[in-house]
Amino acid sequence: MKNTVKIHLTLYGLLIILLIITTAFIIDLNKKLDYLKIITIDEKNGNSLKIMAGKKISTRTILLTPQMIDTFNKYKSPFNDNFTFDELIKKYINNKYTDHYGVKRGSAKCRRIHEGIDLFVPRKTPIYPLTDYGIVTEVSNNEKYLVKVECKKPDGSIEIKNIEYGKTIRILYPEGIESIYTHLDSVFVELNQVVNGNTKVGLTGLTGNIKNSGKASHLHLELRDLNNKSFDPRHKLRFNKPSIQYFLDKLDIE
Numbered sequence: 001m002k003n004t005v006k007i008h009l010t011l012y013g014l015l016i017i018l019l020i021i022t023t024a025f026i027i028d029l030n031k032k033l034d035y036l037k038i039i040t041i042d043e044k045n046g047n048s049l050k051i052m053a054g055k056k057i058s059t060r061t062i063l064l065t066p067q068m069i070d071t072f073n074k075y076k077s078p079f080n081d082n083f084t085f086d087e088l089i090k091k092y093i094n095n096k097y098t099d100h101y102g103v104k105r106g107s108a109k110c111r112r113i114h115e116g117i118d119l120f121v122p123r124k125t126p127i128y129p130l131t132d133y134g135i136v137t138e139v140s141n142n143e144k145y146l147v148k149v150e151c152k153k154p155d156g157s158i159e160i161k162n163i164e165y166g167k168t169i170r171i172l173y174p175e176g177i178e179s180i181y182t183h184l185d186s187v188f189v190e191l192n193q194v195v196n197g198n199t200k201v202g203l204t205g206l207t208g209n210i211k212n213s214g215k216a217s218h219l220h221l222e223l224r225d226l227n228n229k230s231f232d233p234r235h236k237l238r239f240n241k242p243s244i245q246y247f248l249d250k251l252d253i254e
């Protein structure tokens, strides 16, 4: 009898200890879950960005799903016509001495380069972001909008010049690359707007410094890296400094 009571008491004691440990574990786990943020694709809502979050957030933990990361690297044509950059260049560039990236611009007083590629499509062709996710980081509906561009003087010094780009949209992609579309006819997006591959962001046009240059309407497309340096869109595949962090900072997750 005495022994049975002892065994029972010991068992109850162990059970209570186990219960306390389990409760503490669950409380801790709940706390961790509250700090968790998951960024993924919302397929039900037109493949838009979906952020799932805990209730109380003080430390930010972000999980990117493999599906989301996979989508980061799928760049496509701004015209949603399924062409790669190489194909776009072959199909839409008119003149290899004036329309390519890196060709000379400006005068001998201050020499600059063509910071993008010119894609000749009919005026008012709809344009879209280059990947399935993007954030509008700059936008202007001003036909004479100016963008700062570097040029080199004969003595080798660098000067910053304002170049009339006209109506402009700049979009940041998760990898940290930004695209700039200029000479637009119309813009349909706002600053900080989250866009996806199917968001019609604007229409190609003839605004900015090409208006009186005799050039036909076209899309001037630039790609810029984290340091705001342009690079040849043909070399997109060689771009090796992805920064998802930069994108996440811009997302402004609370």
Ligand SMILES: [Zn+2]
Residues within 6 Å of the ligand: 114, 116, 117, 118, 220, 221
């Ligand atoms: Zn151009």
